[in-house]
Amino acid sequence: MKIIQVTNLKKKYRNGDGVEDITFSVHSGEIVALLGPNGAGKTTTIRCLAGLYTPDDGTIKIAGHTPGTVEAQQSASLIPDHPYLYPTLTVAEHLQFRARAFKVEKKDLQKKVYEALKAVNIESLADRLSGQLSRGQKQRVILAGAIIQNASIYILDEPTIGLDISSKQWLANWLVRKSKHHSAILISTHSLEFVLETANRVLLIREGRIVKEMAVPKNNEEYPAWKQEVIRSLGDWSND
Numbered sequence: 001m002k003i004i005q006v007t008n009l010k011k012k013y014r015n016g017d018g019v020e021d022i023t024f025s026v027h028s029g030e031i032v033a034l035l036g037p038n039g040a041g042k043t044t045t046i047r048c049l050a051g052l053y054t055p056d057d058g059t060i061k062i063a064g065h066t067p068g069t070v071e072a073q074q075s076a077s078l079i080p081d082h083p084y085l086y087p088t089l090t091v092a093e094h095l096q097f098r099a100r101a102f103k104v105e106k107k108d109l110q111k112k113v114y115e116a117l118k119a120v121n122i123e124s125l126a127d128r129l130s131g132q133l134s135r136g137q138k139q140r141v142i143l144a145g146a147i148i149q150n151a152s153i154y155i156l157d158e159p160t161i162g163l164d165i166s167s168k169q170w171l172a173n174w175l176v177r178k179s180k181h182h183s184a185i186l187i188s189t190h191s192l193e194f195v196l197e198t199a200n201r202v203l204l205i206r207e208g209r210i211v212k213e214m215a216v217p218k219n220n221e222e223y224p225a226w227k228q229e230v231i232r233s234l235g236d237w238s239n240d
Helices: 042-049 070-075 091-101 106-119 135-149 165-180 192-198 223-234
Strands: 002-012 018-027 031-035 057-062 076-079 153-157 184-189 201-206 209-215
Touching: 002 042, 002 184, 018 042, 018 057, 018 184, 018 201, 018 209, 031 042, 031 165, 031 192, 042 057, 042 153, 042 184, 070 076, 076 135, 091 106, 091 135, 106 135, 135 165, 153 165, 165 184, 165 192, 184 192, 192 223, 201 223, 209 223
Parallel strands: 031 184, 031 201, 076 153, 153 184
Antiparallel strands: 002 018, 002 057, 201 209
């Protein structure tokens, strides 16, 4: 079942950057990665899916709904490249605020918050001010909020930036587990290593266009040839 469907997406800026004729889909239980260099059009695509930008042309459906609508916002959660939390709220207060925004009843509030904290292993941070958290900790709070929201779609923009090795590994494992529970996941990244640990398919994006779609290899023997094809398709490109 196609949970995310993008067809002939176009979004251009005055300087000519943006995306042109982007088409792809993400199915339930699948992790798809948009892989490409900085400035390739990954974040533009993600922001159009999140309803933050209005496309110049083309169509986007999120669980059958147009981005920005209440139905799409209830189905999908965006984990941005720079996760922002209200700095003067504690982690628990932030999650309570999000829970109320998504109509969680007061009688269920504490239970839902605790379950979300436990799901991302940050119960010990419940009373910590959000402004005192590391980037990786903030990202887990955002994910906890998505759990409270009961999102079935996760859209992540450059999720590995600023994370240490341990946090990257935790996030990769968490996303794989979510996909096995039928979540649809789209990751924008320039990290080849993270793609290999998480994704089923990769969409190579360069200069605003998807230049190639590839399955991610499942064994080490296929990896060298696969990596060379990625590098050939993307041209001058570096990853972390």
